[in-house]
Amino acid sequence: MKLYEFTQAPNPRRVRIFLAEKGINVPTEQVNLASADNRKPEFVKRNPMGTLPVLELDDGTNLAESVAICRYFEELQPEPNLLGRDAKERAVIEMWQRRMELEVLMMTAGSFRNTSDFFKGRIPQVKEYGEICKNAAIKRLEWLNTELANREFIAGNRYTIADITGLVGIDFGRTTQIRIQPEQTNLQRWYNAVSSRPSAKA
Amino acid sequence: MKIYDATLAPNPRRLRIFVAEKGLNIPNEQVDIFAGKNRTPEFLKKNPAGGLPVLELDDGTCIAESVAIARYLEALNPEPNLFGRNPREQADIEMWSRRMELSLFGPIGRAFQNTNPMFATRIKQFQDYGAAQLETAKRQLEWLDGQLASKEFIAGSRYTMADIHALTAIIFGQQTLDLRLDPALKNLTRWHQSVSGRPSAKA
Numbered sequence: 001m002k003l004y005e006f007t008q009a010p011n012p013r014r015v016r017i018f019l020a021e022k023g024i025n026v027p028t029e030q031v032n033l034a035s036a037d038n039r040k041p042e043f044v045k046r047n048p049m050g051t052l053p054v055l056e057l058d059d060g061t062n063l064a065e066s067v068a069i070c071r072y073f074e075e076l077q078p079e080p081n082l083l084g085r086d087a088k089e090r091a092v093i094e095m096w097q098r099r100m101e102l103e104v105l106m107m108t109a110g111s112f113r114n115t116s117d118f119f120k121g122r123i124p125q126v127k128e129y130g131e132i133c134k135n136a137a138i139k140r141l142e143w144l145n146t147e148l149a150n151r152e153f154i155a156g157n158r159y160t161i162a163d164i165t166g167l168v169g170i171d172f173g174r175t176t177q178i179r180i181q182p183e184q185t186n187l188q189r190w191y192n193a194v195s196s197r198p199s200a201k202a
Numbered sequence: 203m204k205i206y207d208a209t210l211a212p213n214p215r216r217l218r219i220f221v222a223e224k225g226l227n228i229p230n231e232q233v234d235i236f237a238g239k240n241r242t243p244e245f246l247k248k249n250p251a252g253g254l255p256v257l258e259l260d261d262g263t264c265i266a267e268s269v270a271i272a273r274y275l276e277a278l279n280p281e282p283n284l285f286g287r288n289p290r291e292q293a294d295i296e297m298w299s300r301r302m303e304l305s306l307f308g309p310i311g312r313a314f315q316n317t318n319p320m321f322a323t324r325i326k327q328f329q330d331y332g333a334a335q336l337e338t339a340k341r342q343l344e345w346l347d348g349q350l351a352s353k354e355f356i357a358g359s360r361y362t363m364a365d366i367h368a369l370t371a372i373i374f375g376q377q378t379l380d381l382r383l384d385p386a387l388k389n390l391t392r393w394h395q396s397v398s399g400r401p402s403a404k405a
Contacts, residue, residue, distance in 0.1 A: 048345070048349070049304075063294070064297050064301075065296060065297040065300040067296065068300060069293070071289075071293055071296055072289055072292070072293035075289030076289060086277075088263070088265075088274065090273065091265045091270045091271065091273060091274035091277075092263075092265065094267060094269065094270035094273060095265055095266050098269065099251060099266075099267065103251065126328055126330070126331045128328065129331055132325075
């Protein structure tokens with residue numbers, strides 16, 4: 001098994017944190033996004049969409065999409081549990097995981113993609129749209145702060161994959177100066193808790 | 203239990219197709235999204251993000267996010283199976299589902315939001331960006347045609363949730379963006395006829 005990834009990219013980080021929480025050790029290989037190695041034929045054979053991370057399984061086949069990879073590992077090793085233990089818990093955790101993806105990570109990513117120098121020339125950038133993404137992300141952090149007033153973690157009272165997505169999404173916001181505000185005390189409390197876990201350094 | 207639904211919207215549609223495939227009969231309440239009834243304080247209590255669909259359980263718990271709801275219903279009603287029967291199958295189906303969401307569903311949704319008059323007062327629209335997103339979706343359909351040369355359905359040899367995401371995206375594109383499937387894309391056309399011909403496609 002091998003995980004193809006890139007240290008600075010957000011989606012690979014989600015899998016790295018997940019694996020660290022599980023205590024699972026998978027060899028990794030860097031694919032250099034800066035030199036667009038993910039768009040070269042050798043990698044595209046592995047993942048036709050050209051994205052990271054990709055998990056190469058022992059039988060030589062490849063599995064892409066960070067959450068699909070996480071789910072696969074959870075099936076192989078259910079504890080510590082990160083996706084939920086029964087149908088209702090799984091649904092609530094998935095709901096929150098998707099909200100973190102759609103409302104936080106996609107917005108901080110949209111801000112980065114459309115305004116950063118890294119993506120200049122790689123994709124058609126729409127700076128104004130990037131600003132809208134940034135403002136949406138900022139509003140979402142306000143909302144998240146309110147939600148975290150009545151519970152410890154994003155999906156409930158224990159740490160789950162939703163916290164991983166939230167952490168990675170918020171950290172990625174730093175690339176375009178999206179920050180937790182001093183008055184967002186619930187969000188800051190949560191952030192301190194999840195970012196001080198050893199897995200956050202993965 | 204009850205599903206809060208809106209006939210024309212794509213996310214409720216993917217859940218309706220799923221529910222139809224499962225042969226489930228779940229009471230359904232329409233929420234008038236044109237009149238913004240999904241943004242009232244009353245509805246926001248059910249889903250603070252204001253989106254549809256929402257599944258309200260008998261104990262009052264509300265589950266939002268179409269895929270979370272579908273996966274929950276599959277846990278209660280495992281057959282016919284749509285999310286996968288073992289870890290590898292589940293991972294593969296999820297991978298393809300996400301590919302369909304990211305490459306088709308997302309771009310078509312953004313094309314709609316940025317070009318359709320309905321959203322002119324709801325968001326700041328970028329017509330060029332919307333047009334570019336539609337082109338992205340069309341390129342992805344060409345790519346999908348290639349992928350479907352070697353298999354009958356999107357995630358493999360049987361119909362799964364991945365097919366539902368793609369079909370729903372295409373229906374929404376056809377209804378709102380005049381998206382047309384190029385008949386020269388023979389594998390895509392074959393697949394589309396197959397999934398559209400299932401009774402669930404009319405849900």
